[in-house]
Amino acid sequence: MEPATQMAHDQQQPKWEGVATAELLGPKAEQVWPFLEDFFGLHKWFPTLTTCLPVHGISGQPGCVRYCAGFKTPVDCEGDQPEPNWTKQELLSIDPSQMTYSYSIVDGNVGFNSYISTLKVVPKEDGCSIEWKYEVEPVEGWTLKDLDVFIDTGLQVMASRMKASLSPKLEV
Template sequence: MAKWEGKVRSSLTKANAHQIWPFFIDFFNFHKWFPTLSTCYGVHGTNGQVGGTRYCAGFSLPNEADQVSWSKERLVAVDHEKMSMSYEMLDCNVGFDSYLSTIKVVCGDDDEGCVVEWSFVVNPVEGLRYEDLLHKYQTGLDQTCNKMEDALLQNPI
C-alpha cells in the first residue's frame, strides 16, 4: 500500500523566519505552541539536537473515546542555516507507522514575514481518512503559528 504524503503551509505576516525558527527547534517544549498538545518533554538527548527524543501527549488524533493520544519522537535532522528539521515517530498509540515529518521555516521577501511548511510521510492509518489527517495538520499548524506570532507581539525579541 502506498504511503500517505502531505504538506501544509501557514503564512506569518507579523514575524520573520529568524523569530519563528527558535520556537520549532525547541523540540522538547512544543506543547507551548501546538493547540491540542498538553504534554511534551525530553526523554533522551539534548533539546534541539539530532538524537533528542521527546514524549508528547494530548488529544490530537481520535482513539477510543476520551483516550489521550501519545507519541515518542526523535529528531533525526537539523539544518539551522536552512531552518529545517525532521523527526520520526518511534512509538505511539494513534496508529502511525513508519512516520517521518519535516518542518521548514522559509524567509519572506526582504526578511519580512515567513512561511512554515510541515510535511509528513506515513503508512495509511486505519480508521482515518487522508483528507482528515491533512486537515488536522493544516488546522494545527495555523493555530500554532498564530500562537507564536501572538507571543512575539507580546514580548518582542
Template sequence: MEKSSTAKWEGKVTSSLTKASADQIWPLFIDFFNLHKWFPGMSACNGIHGVNGEVGCIRHCVGFPFKNSVGKDCWAKARLVAVDPNEMSLSYDIIESNFGFNSYVSTVKVIGSGAEGCVVEWSFTIDPVEWTTYEYMVGMYQDILDKMTNKMEVGLVEKKAL
C-alpha cells in the same frame, strides 16, 4: 493537496506569518522538547533522551487533537533525525505511539518572506492510518499548523509590545 501514488501517505501544508520573521519563528520549532507551548491540545512534551534540539534527542508528547483517537491520553515518542540551521529545517520520526502512526517522518521548514514575515512548511510521510482518511489527515495538519503559527506570532508580537 494530491495523494501520493505510493502506499504511503505524503502531504505538505503551509502557513504564512506577516508579523514574525523566520529568525524569530525558527527557535520556537528547534526547541524540540517544548512543543506543547504551541501545539493545540498538547498537554505535555518532555525530553526523555539527549540534548534539546540536537539530532538524536527524543521527546515524549501527550495529548493530540484526533477525530477518532484511542482515548484521552494519546501519546507519542518522537526522535529528531535531522537539523539544518542554515535552511531552518528539521526532520523527526515517531518511534512509538498509541494512536496508529507507523513509519512516520515529518519535516518542518521555516522560510523567510521579507523582513517581517515567513512561511512555515510542514510535510509528512506516513503509512495509512486505520482510523482516518488521507484527506482528514491533511486537513488536520493544516488546522494544527495554522493554530500553532498564529499562537507563535501572537506571542512574539505581545512580547515585543512589553
C-alpha cells in the same frame, strides 16, 4: 479479507504524503525559528498537546527523543478514553542555517507507522511561512484528508500563537 491477505494488501498501499503551510505576515523567519528549534517545547504551540517531555538526549541534537501526549485526533471517539493519545518522536536531523529539521514517530498509541515529518521556516519579503511536510503508512481508521486537516489545523494555530507571542504587548 483473511488477516494475511489484509496485511499483504496494507503493505502494498503507497505511503500517504502531504504538506501544510502557514503564512506569518510580519514576523521574520529568524524570530520564528527558535520556537520550532526547541524540540522539547512543542506543547507551547501545538493545540490540545498538553505534554511534551524530554525522554533522551539534548533538545535540538539529532537522536534526542520527546514524549508528546494529550492531543486529540480527528478519529478520537467521544466520551472517556482509557489513556491519552501519545507518541515518542525522535529528531532525525536539524539544520539551523536552513531553519529546518526532520523527526519520526518511533512509538505511540495513535497507529502512525513509518511517520516522518520535515518542518521548515521559509523567509518571505513580508514575514515568513512554516512548511510541514509529512509521510506515513496509511493509518487504520483515518483517511488522508483526516491527517491533512489535523496537521494543517495544528500548524495554523501554532503559527498564530507564535505570531502573537512576538507582537508587542499593548500597554494599558
